[in-house]
Amino acid sequence: MKLAVVQTNPTFGEKSKNIAEALQLMQSTQADLYVLPELFATGYNFATVEEVQHLAEPFRTGVTFKELEQFAHEQRSYVVYGFAEKSNGKLYNSAGIIGHDGTVGLYRKIHLFDREKLFFAPGDKPFQVFDTPHGKVGIMVCFDWYFPESARTLALKGAQLIAHPSNLVLPNCPNSMPTRCLENRVFAATANRIGTENRGVAPLTYIGQSQITSPRGEILHRAPADKPEIAVKDVDLTVTDNKNVTPRNHLLDDRRPEFYA
Numbered sequence: 001m002k003l004a005v006v007q008t009n010p011t012f013g014e015k016s017k018n019i020a021e022a023l024q025l026m027q028s029t030q031a032d033l034y035v036l037p038e039l040f041a042t043g044y045n046f047a048t049v050e051e052v053q054h055l056a057e058p059f060r061t062g063v064t065f066k067e068l069e070q071f072a073h074e075q076r077s078y079v080v081y082g083f084a085e086k087s088n089g090k091l092y093n094s095a096g097i098i099g100h101d102g103t104v105g106l107y108r109k110i111h112l113f114d115r116e117k118l119f120f121a122p123g124d125k126p127f128q129v130f131d132t133p134h135g136k137v138g139i140m141v142c143f144d145w146y147f148p149e150s151a152r153t154l155a156l157k158g159a160q161l162i163a164h165p166s167n168l169v170l171p172n173c174p175n176s177m178p179t180r181c182l183e184n185r186v187f188a189a190t191a192n193r194i195g196t197e198n199r200g201v202a203p204l205t206y207i208g209q210s211q212i213t214s215p216r217g218e219i220l221h222r223a224p225a226d227k228p229e230i231a232v233k234d235v236d237l238t239v240t241d242n243k244n245v246t247p248r249n250h251l252l253d254d255r256r257p258e259f260y261a
């Protein structure tokens, strides 16, 4: 399959501009699955909960969903993207998957980072894996990578690829994803943003370096730290099905959960 990571530079609060710029990058390059950053349409560095309420949207009826759904249908592709979700009076830092075949799925970030805890409710749904004709796609969002249980859970549920919308501000994720991929033998597509958001609260600078990582821990592509771009790699997700490290060692079957509590 052709797997794309889309690195953008959103302007805080300018949803239609941010969506249009992401779509322009995506339209420039054909892929089977596009992964966009966390909160790519709204921006990330909220100052107040009122701002989140104003910019958040319901999943299936929101403008971000509608625009990406149309794109997925036109390009016969899949899209995974991060968005601010409003549901039953709660706000979540969520990610959606939309496919041209009618696939629709939702993940709500389980491990909230720093000030996100002021604005969002923690995810209340299990990690999920979605079936596509290209393979099984699991979703985690940004800081979830810091908890090895996230990628492990997705691998145990059969994920061959982890789609990883992100707004990374700490430096460690790009060099750590090879370990996450190696220990679970999965691909990962980490889509990050660039730029600085200085909004009267602690300013944040995002590190870019969106990355496609192989099940052997190879960095197949790393984007620059400071430029928007779209990068596409041809990957065969079926290679993740062989979990043997040696003929006698299986990454998942050799686990000893009775000793992990």
Ligand code: ACM
Residues within 6 Å of the ligand: 038, 112, 113, 141, 142, 143, 144, 166, 167, 168, 169, 170
């Ligand atoms: C993060 O989880 N956005 C750092």
